[in-house]
Amino acid sequence: MDGAPPDGLDADVAARTDVYFNRTREVVRRFGDKRVTYAVFLRRPVISAPRLMLEWLAHVAAARGIAFDIDVVHAEGNWTGAGEPIVYIGGSFIELAPLETILLQKLGPACVAAHNAYQMALVLPNVGFLAMDARHCAGAEMQDMMAYAASVGSEAAKREGAIGFIGNATDGTAHWFGASAGRGTMPHALIGYAGSTVRAAEMFHETFPNEGLTVLVDYFGREITDALAVCRRFPDLAAHGQLAVRLDTHGGRFLEGLDPAESYAVLDRRAHGAIRRYRSDTELRYLVGTGVSGAAIWRMREALDEAGFPKVRIVVSSGFGVDKCRVMADTKAPIDIVGTGSFLPDLWSETYATADIVEYDGAPMVKVGREFLLRRNGERRRG
16 A cells, blocks of 8 residues: 555654665565565574564554454464464565564564563462563663563463562553552662661551552661561561562672671571582572572571561562572572562573565565475464
C-alpha cells in the first residue's frame, strides 16, 4: 500500500531502519514484488518472548491495511535452542523488507532477559523475586521490554514449581506481573534524610501504616545492630511476618561483624562443604567475600533468630544474577526475596536476533550455511 498511513508510521520506520532495507524496498518495487518468508532466530539458547515484536508487526499491518502470515514455532515461554527459528513471518517483500531492523530489536533482548530470569527463578525455586530493572534500562521502551521478559521467564519457571517473580518496582510495568502497582519501601536516601535507620522505618510506617515494612540496614554499616533495633521498635510487625530487612551491602566492605575468617566460620556452621565446591574467584567472593555474600545472609539469619525474631524475612539485592543465585542455592542461603535487575543481558552481543528469508514465492531458498532455517516437511507451530 503506497503512501504513509495517517499516523506517520512509514516515515518513522524508514528513519529507524537500516538504509539498505529501505533501498531494497525500492528495488523490489521497481522490478516486481515477491511473497517471502523470513525465519527469525537467535544464535544462543533462549526463552521465547516474541509478544512485543508480534504486537508491533500487527500494528504495522493494521496501519497499512495489509496482512502478514505469522507462524510462531516456539510459543511464548518455551525454551528455544540456538539457531532454531522462533517465528516465521510471511508477506510482501516490499512491505517486510524495511521492518527487519525494528523486528529484531524487539525480539532478541527480551528472549535473553527472559532466559536469565527463568534460570534465576529456577535455581532458587523457594525464593520470590522482585524485578528492579528500571534503573538499569535505557529509557521507557527498554524498561517495558525487560519487565515483559522477566514475567515470561518467571512464568516458565513457575510451570516447573518455582515461586518466580512476585512483582516489580515500578507502577508503569506492574501489569506484566498481574499487579496494579509496583512494590518497594525505601531507598538509602530516605535513611540519610531521617538520620537513622529506625527513624526512617518509623517515618515510612507512619506514612504507609497498612504496608508491609522492608528496611534497608546497611546505610551506617551496622546491618546487624540496626536490623535488631528496627525489630525491637516494631515487635508486632516482626512477630507477624510483616517486617523484612534488606541487605544491600556494597562490595567495598563486609557485613557488620564479618571478615574473611568469620565469614568462613559462618559457612562452616551453616553450609558445611559449600566452600569446598567453589570453582572460581568470583564464586568464592559470593560465598565469603565483601558485599551480600552467602556468609552475610546466614549471619543475619543467625542474629535475627538468636534475638527472637524468626519470622522477620530477609530481602537481598546487589548483583544477584544467574551465577550468584546458583552460589546462594548451593549454600542454601535463607533468602525470602531477591530484588534484582541482573536478569538484563550482560553481554549485549548475545541479544542480536537474526532474520533470513527462507522462501521466495513459496520456493525454499536461503544463503549457504543457513539451510537449518528451512521448514522441514511443512513444519508449523510447535509451541
